[in-house]
Amino acid sequence: MSFQVFGIPVSRGVAIGRAVLVASSRVDVAHYFVGPDQVEAEIERAFRARDEVAREFETLKQDLRGDTPQELAALLDVHLMLLHDEALIGAATQWIIDRHYNAEWALSAQLEVLARQFDEMEDDYLRERKADLEQVVERILSALAREQGLVPVDAASVVQRDFAGEDPLLLVAADIAPADMMQFKRSVFHGFITDIGGKTSHTAIVARSMDIPAVVGTREASRLIRQDDWIIIDGDAGTVIVNPSPIMLEEYRFRQRQSELERARLARLRHTPAVTLDGERIELHANIELPLDAQGAIEAGATGVGLFRSEFLFMNRDGELPGEDEQFAAYRAAVEAMRGMPVTIRTVDVGADKPLDRMSASELRHEHVLNPAMGLRAIRWSLAEPSMFRQQLRAIYRASAFGKVRLLIPMVAHLHEVRQILEAVKKVQQQLNDAGHAYSHVELGVMIEIPAAAVMLPLLLRHVDFVSIGTNDLIQYTLAIDRADEAVAHLYDPWHPAVLQLLASSIGLARAAGKSVSVCGEMAGDPAFTDLLLAMGLRSFSMHPSQIPSVKQRVLRADAGRLATFMPEIMGSEDPRHEAELAFARNKPARALQ
Missing domain, CATH: 3.50.30.10 (Phosphohistidine domain)
Incomplete structure (x- = not known):
């Protein structure tokens, strides 16, 4: 039977294929594909684990005392029967053969199939046997984990x-x-x-x-x-x-x-300079998470890296933070891959929806924090861990010897934070000098993500070289909306007049002070906002490489000076989005990209 499920669109396009369910389980399960030459070995793993659990059940039955209720012995028989049922292990091995799932994934997939069959049974007794099936599968999964000598990784891994x-x-x-x-x-x-x-x-x-x-x-x-x-x-x-x-x-x-x-068609724009119809040159930079992503940025025609999210170097490490040399190697690889183009490295931005396995030596646990989005995260966490922070700064500065590097600090809200950052930078430079490590001039910038930072921007601009506006968090904090919560997702509004006022003000203040300003949030990569940001005076965008072609097309079709003339009526409107759509559609330049 065909049916539809509705949700929030977050990445465009159409995909058609088979569903692969990663179901939650009380036992964490590793999910990965095995090679064709590993299929037989993986099937043997599944059967060995099954046999081990069978021996456990047989031992339990033998150890039952005479006064043990007969129901318990009968339950063990049910579990043994399920354990040897061809519909479980036999069918699970078919997942290994057909899809090359690992044994754990194959068992989880088959459990999902059988559990649904139990749910549809009319007989209450048979329907309740699903719990027995789950217990049997969890025992097999535990046996597989013991065989590997480790605790399985997260179910989504x-x-x-x-x-x-x-x-x-x-x-x-x-x-x-x-x-x-x-x-x-x-x-x-x-x-x-x-x-x-x-x-x-x-x-x-x-x-x-x-x-x-x-x-x-x-x-x-x-x-x-x-x-x-x-x-x-x-x-x-x-x-x-x-x-x-x-x-x-x-x-x-x-x-x-x-x-x-x-x-x-858009890919053909790769080597075309991003210049508006009235001659304004626009920087289209890339957001990356790992050094390998730099190649994708080059291929997409990026003119630099506007945001290197360094926190992804810190994740999936079982709580072990990367050392200075490891970080240096990663930053250097990205810098060299960009062939002289600027690379903006953001210091580790963890917390909220990006916790580490172990947040720090003090074993910070965000799940115990009522509102992690407003807790000890980003620069607050870095300043609370000065040794870790200086280690990252040293790695970033060392990488600057191999290309143009800019340092970006997330979630700044206070001048005393900027002063602490400047002190840390000064100490790091002295340490590098003492150790004989080369480094070049590194521009210092802050992210405008908190409304307080946008309001006090004139003060911040006295101490920094550039600013980067993180629209995702700026919208979240301005509208008091958890951007990861689908229950309030309909209230997350980039077109809200308060958000637009903060954006326009931040861009204008930075330009007036002669400081470079960019937008690295999701608005930068959304063509629906390109004309608006150009009208506000933005000349530097940073987005994922895949978004560059469509944004470049909008830039090539835009007359930035003409767009700016519509700003007063847009900013004064009760419905800025509607007003902007009318104004930009009604006044498109006569000469546009074909």
Whole structure:
């Protein structure tokens, strides 16, 4: 039966394929693909774990005393029967053969299939046997974990393989942490769906960086969609179509082909300078998470890196923070890959929806904080861990000897924070001098993410070389909205008059002070805001590489001076979005890119 699930569109395009459910479990499960030469060994792993659990049950039965209730012995017999049922291990091995799932993933997938069958049974007694099945599978998973000699990784964690079978795979999960999303880069998944999340949650941002269709905040998708269902992800409308009809499939396949043609056309703009019709040169920089992403920035035609999110070097490390030399190597690799173009490295921005496995030596735990988005995060955490902070600063400064590096500090709200940062920089420079490490001049910038920073920007500009506006958090804090919470996602509004006032004011103040200003939040990569930001006077955008072509096309078609004349009526309107759409559509330049 075909049905639809609705959510929040966070990454555009259409994806069609088979559902891969990463179901939550009381036992954490590793999910990864095995190579063709590992299939037999993986099947043997599954059977060895099954046999180990069978021996455990047999031992338990032998140890039962005479006064033990007969029901307990009967329950052990039920578990043994389930353990040897071909519908469990036999079917699970088929997942290994057909999809090259690892044994743990195969068992989880088959558990999902069988659990749904139990749920649909009319007999109450049989329906309640699902709990027995879950207990049996969890015992097998525990046996597999013991065999590996380690605790399985997070349920959303996937080690990538090139093999994925013939059909495209679409990931369905209750939620995917940003750190786990990072492991999906260059993966076999062509799209993803989650039950929770918002349009500008970091999970959504990474999805856009992968340039694959995604829908979040569906609430029920992981419960309603079955393992291996055919599904369509409409990343433009925020719709998921499950078991679509042949007519629906053909319609969306046509849309897929049209989207691919449009991407190919935009790709031809790669080497075209981003210059408006009235001659304004616009910087289109890239946001990256890892050094390897720098190559993608070059290929997309980026003129630099406007945001290197260094926190992703700190994640998925079981609490062990990267050392100075490891960080230096990563920053140097990115700097050298950009071939002389500027690289802006943001100091570690953890907290809220990007916690570390172990936040610090004091073992900070964000799950115990009532509102982590306003807690000890970003620069607040760095200043609370001065040794770690200086270590990162040394690595960044050492990388500056190999290219143009700029240092960006997140979540600044107080002048005393800026003074502490300047003191740390001075101490780091002395340490590098004493150690004989080379470094070059590094410009210092702060992110404007907190309304207080936007209001006091004239004071901040006295101490820094540039500012970068992080619109995601600026909107979140201005409107008091958790951007990862789908329950209030409809209130997250980049067009809100207060947000636009802070944006326009920050851009204007920085330009008036002769300081460079850029926008590195999601608004920078959304073509719907390109004309508006140009009208505000913005000349430097930073976005994921995949977003550069579409934004460049808007830049090439824009007359920045003419757009600026519409700002008074837009800023004075009760509905800025509607006013901007009318003004920009009504007054398009006669000469535009064909």
